[in-house]
Amino acid sequence: MVHPILMIPGPTNLSDDVLKALCQPMIGHTSQEFYEEFKEAHLLTSKLFGSDPERTVLFSGSGTFGMEALFSSFAKPGDKVLSIVNGYFGDRFAEIGSIYGLNVKTLKFEPPEDVDFELLENELSSESYDFVTLTHIDTSTGIMNDIRGVGKVVKEHGAFFVVDMVSSLGCTEFNFETEPVDYAFSASQKCVGAPPGAVMVAFSKELLEKRGSVKGRSYYFDLKRWLPIMRDPSIYLSTPNIAVIRAFRVALNEVFEEGLQNKIRRHKELGEIAYDFVVKRGWKPLSKRPSPSVIAFDLGKPVANEVAKSLYKQGILVAKGLGALSSRVIRVGYMGSTTKELLYNTLKKIEDAFNEINH
Amino acid sequence: MVHPILMIPGPTNLSDDVLKALCQPMIGHTSQEFYEEFKEAHLLTSKLFGSDPERTVLFSGSGTFGMEALFSSFAKPGDKVLSIVNGYFGDRFAEIGSIYGLNVKTLKFEPPEDVDFELLENELSSESYDFVTLTHIDTSTGIMNDIRGVGKVVKEHGAFFVVDMVSSLGCTEFNFETEPVDYAFSASQKCVGAPPGAVMVAFSKELLEKRGSVKGRSYYFDLKRWLPIMRDPSIYLSTPNIAVIRAFRVALNEVFEEGLQNKIRRHKELGEIAYDFVVKRGWKPLSKRPSPSVIAFDLGKPVANEVAKSLYKQGILVAKGLGALSSRVIRVGYMGSTTKELLYNTLKKIEDAFNEINH
Incomplete structure (x- = not known):
């Protein structure tokens, strides 16, 4: 066909080299060759985020994993979450928050409207939130939200700012360490141009310091469990989807070659x-x-x-x-x-x- | 190299056809072509388990997901779990159970010993358990446990019997509907001969009837959320790792061709x-x-x-x-x-x- x-x-079209990486003969996930490729992919991921490798996690999964890993790793039952919604994925964030027993409120804007800063300011002044979530670019509407503007307001009110960068990381200007963002995540099959199956997360020093002692609510989604593996991929946690991670590494290299x-x-x-x-x-x-x-x-x-x-x-x-x-x-x-x-x-x-x- | x-x-060596399927140009996860391939892979998965397609779930992930999905979908906080351990993966089951707030006890046998039925009988008589878990073949020791024998004892004591078939499904005699098993799971990269990245779960009518109303503790790991997608893969839940699922379908076909x-x-x-x-x-x-x-x-x-x-x-x-x-x-x-x-x-x-x- x-x-x-x-x-x-x-997902996007794959380059010939990414396809080629995808269909190499299978190798062991406990082989030196895979460790080295994984480490390179991880370092390039933190370069893409502009984040510290020590607070950057690459693991097997989809964008949804980035949402679930946030609440599973860093949220306490009863935490207050404000989910800003102007497309499909803001609602998903709210739904996952509710599953984790958080108090979630949504602040909705009807497309093509993006965030109304007066309404946001009012909401954050009238209520104290632990997390505020935003979709950077929502694929259902194509709306690109103003991360820096929203983040500044959120940080002034003392909440952690969380950004879904699934459809923006790699095709927008962004630097995790200088933007007012505490948690950002993306997935392999979007701007990077790899097959679906890898998920990337960066989080702030502040989030890790204040919430690092939260007891993880999942085995797989607890990012604190993944941190040592980023330093040493020979520690076994769960079999990665080797073929996709290998292709992702090649796609990341192509990003930096361009x-x-x-x-x-x-x-x-x-x-x-x-x-x-x-x-x-x-x-x-x-x-x-x-x-x-x-x-x-x-x-x-x-x-x-x-x-x-x-x-x-x-x-x-x-x-x-x-x-x-x-x-x-x-x-x-x-x-x-x-x-x-x-x-x-x-x-x-x-x-x-x-x-x-x-x- | x-x-x-x-x-x-x-993981295992991949056949030429499985490799070829892995490196087809990328297609959309919302395309008719993918739906049809997914549906075929799902049906062949239930054929492999000998399970009812209505209670068989195929999704993206590793064997660990099968463990976490059990507790996330069907367990209530405080449930009593007996994890039979004679290798590495029994301990993992216990660990995940504890994360989910269950009362987990382990029953350990030192390799090369497999399950001592008298000890098991005593344990199940002295305490009432909700779930008993067993690794069919533990890759750390190569011990193959007697599913039917253990299952019979477990069912006599009214517990749900859970079997980790990661390293056995497809290379051992098994029929989910006739064996005394309530929940079994496996992964793509073992006996089926596909790349890592797909996980398969089958569960009993009894488990679904008695625990189907349990409120899922995760978005991704809640199997009840996946059931409608098995009937209609056009319902979007999370982007699947398309390349792996396609290769898995080809590998399943090779199993039934042999x-x-x-x-x-x-x-x-x-x-x-x-x-x-x-x-x-x-x-x-x-x-x-x-x-x-x-x-x-x-x-x-x-x-x-x-x-x-x-x-x-x-x-x-x-x-x-x-x-x-x-x-x-x-x-x-x-x-x-x-x-x-x-x-x-x-x-x-x-x-x-x-x-x-x-x-």
Whole structure:
């Protein structure tokens, strides 16, 4: 079968070298070769976050693991959590918090609105929170939230600030040690351009100092259990998905070969190209500003399914919307190695398909 | 670099077709193609367990997830757990139970001893347990426990019987629906011969009926949350590690192409070959009987490291021991597609290396 080009908000197309790494003959997870590859992947992960390797964890899993590991490792029953929601994944954070017995409140903003700082300020003044969570770029809407702005307000009110960077780490400007963030996580299949199956977490010295003694509520999700393994991967905790970790290492190397700043610039441009195209065409983005990894837009008519089908026939996979407007919304992802030409070509094909359907 | 042949207790060598499936271009986890492959892998998993697909879950993770998912999905705080231990993984079960706030007691047997039924009977008579856990084949010792015998005693005392089949499912005779077992789990990288990264769980009607209403203690590990996804993989819960699941499907098909009974017979023979060789050579197996997937044996001298190094130089990876006797113990795995010739060749090389070192 012919595989379509992926223009969805993750997973992304894999480079030849990443694919090659994925299908090496199997090696042991207790072999020197794997330890060395793992250590390199871990160091590159902390370079990507701009975080201290001593507070950076790489393990097998998906983005969801980053959410669950936060509460499992650092939260106490009854902690107060404010989950800022302007897309699908803010609600998930709230749900996981509730499962862990935390007092979760959501602060919702209706797309394309992003965070209203007055409302946030009011909420944080009227109630004392332990954690405030935010999705950096929500793949359901393409909204990119202002980490630095929100983080500053959150820190002024003494809460830990937690950021879901699943769809932003590697294609946005970020430096964990200088941003007002206490906990950030991402996953392998998004901006880095690896297969799904690895999850990365960075946390602040302050979070570790104040909450490091919290008794972990899970075996696998307790990040404190993973820290010694980052220093010495020969300590056995759980069999890693070797093939994915190996491919992830190669993808990380490709990020730094392109140059992180070059990559970020490329994604910024891609975001602007997509946003301009959509606005000029008269469609409505679900965000007020371009995002460097994904755009979601309302076609104005319930033809998203037909448009996506038409593109699939032409060898390109785009995503439909999530939630209420799903039948009218198309989502295009441009994570990983997407070029301007590929993005433009995709948008043009969407336009042609839309015109064809409305003929 | 040249990749050594894996003769360790997992992961195993991958067949060409499994490798090929692993390195297909990436596809979307929300694509029809993936749904169909996932559904097939799920059905073949239940065929492998001999379990009802409605109570069989396939998800991304390692064997450890099977342990954690049990307690997370079905245990209530304060539940009484008896963990039978005759190797490394029984202790892990106890540890995870304790993290979940359960009252865990361990019943230990020193290798090569397996379960003493009188002691078990006494323990279950003197105390009422909710769960009794057992490792079917422990890779640290190669001991294969008698599931049916232990299960019968456990069920007579009204406890749920839980079996870790990580290193046995697919190379031992087993039928979930007719054995006295309430919960069994395994992982992709062992007898099935796929890469690590997928975990499989089967549970009994009785466990689901009596404990189905337990409030899950985790988002990811709550099996009740996964059940609807087995029926309809288009429901999004967490991004699966697509490449591994695809390779797992191909490996499962290879199991049934060989014929499950043929595969079980082959592994039984491999176990006997290994056990005979070791005993005749004068080394001491850590188990009283052959096991169909792994043998651990005491060389009588602290030369395991040197022996393993010598084999590695010849392109074969074997494992050293775990725990107290580690410097004297070699472990050889023969899961997956291992042939008699390959196993015999490995054992012969171990003998030669041992003689060389003791010359």
